[in-house]
Amino acid sequence: MTDTNELIRLSAAQLAEKLRAGEVTSVEVTQAFLDRIAAVDGGERGVNAFLHVNTEEALAVAAEVDAIRAAGGAAAEELNELAGVPIAVKDLIVTIGQPTTAGSKILEGWHSPYDATVVKRLRAAKMPILGKTNLDEFAMGSSTEHSAYGPTRNPWDLDRIPGGSGGGSAAAVAAFEAPLALGTDTGGSIRQPGAVTGTVGVKPTYGSVSRYGAIAMASSLDQIGPVSRTVLDSALLHHVIGGHDPFDSTSLPDPLDDLVAAARVGNVEGLRVGIIKELHGEGFQAGVENRFNDSLELLKEAGAEIVEVSCPNFQYALGAYYLIMPSEASSNLAKFDGVRYGLRVLPEDGPMTIERVMGATRAAGFGDEVKRRIILGTYALSAGYYDAYYGSAQKVRTLVQRDFDAAFTVADVLISPTAPTTAFKLGEKLNDPLAMYLNDIATIPANLAGVPGLTLPGGLADEDGLPVGIQLLAPARQDARLYRVGAVLESLLEAKWGGPLLAQAPELAPSIETQEAK
Amino acid sequence: MSTDATLSFEEAMEKYDPVLGFEVHVELNTKTKMFSSAPNVFGDEPNTNVxxxxxxxxxxxxxxxxxxxxxSIKIGLALNCKIAESxxxxxxxxxxxxxxxxxxxxxxEDPIAYDGYLDIELSDGTIFRVEIERAHMEEDAGKLTHMGGSAGRIQGADFSLVDYNRSGVPLVEIVTKPIEGAGSRAPELAKAYVAAVREIVKNLGVSDAKMERGNVRCDANVSLRPHGRERFGIRSETKNVNSLRAVEHAVRYEIQRHAAVLDSGEPVVQETRHWHEDTRTTTSGRAKxxxxxxxxxxxxxxxxxxxxxEWVEELRATLPEPPAARRKRLQADWGYSDLEFRDVVNAGVMDEIEETIAAGASATVARKWWMGEIVGRAKNADVDPGQLGVQPATIVELNRLVEDGKINNKMATEVLDGVLAGEGTPAEIVEKRGLAVVSDDGPLLEAIDAALAAQPDVAEKIRGGKLQAIGAIVGGVMKATRGQADAARVRELILEKLGVEG
Structure with a gap:
């Protein structure tokens, strides 16, 4: 048996290999991660990546996989490549048997009667689900500070944010509490946390992974995707969760090219890599810019051709996003009214009408950022303002798509820093929504256009020693290209660092409670 | 509830010109709901089909x-609409x-069907064209039941129950363009239009088309303008008008109410009105x-x-014959005169007669029952004939009882009343009420003996060959049996008894 401290640091692909070879059991692996969660997640200075830990069910699934493997034969042969490899699920994705809160008080204690399509696929692949990860309430935020259940801390520096909204999934993977996690990305909620925690995250092509069971923020932008520590691991997970789903009308009918093969092969020879003029330089931290340039150098050395492209309409993308996203969110969140499920708050005095019960419930159940976006969106869709706001934003969206189309005529993939800065301090931008929104400046265009994006660690910034993310973007349906390029860049960078970037992360001290327990 | 002032219909028509508009919601009878795989079934336990x-x-x-x-495409095609490519x-x-x-x-913004028309035949045979603006798809809402208040109203209710079985049931909403020029025939046109839509969706097989179940629901818009003015008046929208008769009554009432408001010099309020079948009036809903x-x-x-x-043309090829052609065919099949057939159509029992014939009755028998008995009863009960609750099989059974000599026509109408009162099937009612024609010869022979003994002179005349005198004896027997004897059988038995050849 491998030392559990080594075990949790293995990639999902390595764990899968050891499981297949019989060197370790899924119960051992799963228990190792559950122990790690117990050690580092709770307490005053814990990572707080998990809102719920699913110990019993995870171990039961692990034991089932072990039994199938032990019995051998066809059933063992037919096991999914990731069978027995545990995973964490963002608490925006519904699961039978565990609470789903969306990081909100309004859903506290709610249990979904159905599984999201991606969760069904995890179950079919027999991947033990470790638990549900923290997020900004209804995925609205870039720091996980807007969670009703307290912020998640960045494993690189516990006083800093892990990004958002999927800070829980990214931190869980970065802190070796899980080898894999699911995230959702509406404007960067997988990629920006990936960047600031030194992990890998992918926003797939819109429609390539079913949204059924992901609690909607902005339906036309939301996309579920993988969170991992390596490019190959994301490809493996993307393969498990992707593909057509008849329950999602926006789901693409045809499968993507082989993602896993692309990640395993890796090749940039003769590839045209486009630097987006508008997405680096001014407004980007110097250390971020330096690491970005390192990656460009490595790609050039490996045989890629670096070209510069201009996407002039990207300057309007953030503005358009902050009209379309809240408009759709205001509508999607209307269902949380206390009538059928979740929190119900009665008005303290006055008549007990349904309008007043709904009002009291929503006033008490939603946090400030959610209310801010509901108000924005309701206003933007109002009669007399629709054309000026929602209508104009949709036009910008079309222009952003055209910028991408033009850029992809001269480049095979586009590259940029994933986030303009490294992780900032907890509380630093909490009362400055506009500063918070600027975190997503580089990730939002991909959501508006529906194209896929991948972030991978690009090194540590000189000023603060914190991780920098490199973003790769490809045309719609060309997700395989991201894995092909990402795998090359990852191996070049790791060769330079002499190992994975996360190996340089500080050791996490066991939480106070854990120490006391011992 | 305050009562609104009204003008007489005649006076309203003298002064004003009505403009109508209809929104008819048709619930589709698909197996599952508009956007989910839950069953689309009426009448199940609340919140089970969700x-x-x-x-x-x-x-x-x-x-x-x-x-x-x-x-929806079929409905659009039957309403002569264009079908949106996307x-x-x-x-x-x-x-x-x-x-x-x-x-x-x-x-x-973009309904699946738009720009159509429907030619409506009025009771005198004139054709009135109603222009269709659009037919669009949507989902139905759940059903709220307000508890603890008066008459199920939300005002004063303690709490409300909600049943989501209807939530997500597919609806097609058919919206007309403003209908001008109907004049005093507006109420009649209103009824005929809704009847025509109902007939179309029923024939298409896309809806159960039962108004009493809310499968077809009508919101009626009415406005008045002085004769000769082009600009429309302010309209009211009357909701919950859920029978053909109610459509006619509601439009007539709103015309009379609008006329009184306009006469008083006040503006008509643009609002939703609720139709009340019991008082045949509308009351103000929310301002709209x-x-x-x-x-x-x-x-x-x-x-x-x-x-x-290609798809649209494939669907067009599956459309049943249009209502006008169908009427022509049915009239020919049934052998009704023009007048008879128009009466049937105007009484709103064409479908019912068709079903009754399909259940085994002759065209004559079906018409006799529906037009002779049921239409009148429906009028007295103030409901549409089809809503009275008479099943085609009931009529077939009643008719068979008469033909078999078990009951006579007079009794049959009594049995029909029993059926409507919910006493059971015709056979059960005959049994319960003891209505059977006396067919056991024993009691009859006794009654005949008594009648002959009471009128020996008449008996003598019959023996002498004066057969027309037999009526007096038959009458005596019928009286003695309180009308339950079969008169023809009585006559036979008398002749037999007296040894006379009939």
């Missing part, structure tokens, strides 16, 4: 029911607990203005519906 989609659970997504699209859904947003997502998924802000925006969870021309 799944996570119908309840608006977090994370759910809609998927369009293909059969509902087909049905159309979308939108979200109509308002907070109300019968709408689980707090928005209704509906069509807004064109500025109601539903914050419509394109439904991002659905992709556009593309109706290829």
């Amino acid at each position: 799944n996570e989609v119908d309840l608006g659970m977090p994370g759910v997504l809609p998927v369009v029911n293909r059969t509902a699209i087909e049905s 159309c979308t859904f939108a979200r109509k947003q308002y907070f109300y607990p019968d709408t689980p997502k707090n928005f209704q998924t509906s069509q807004y 203005s064109d500025a109601d802000d539903y914050r419509y925006f394109p439904e991002p969870d659905l992709v556009p519906i593309v109706a290829s021309r």
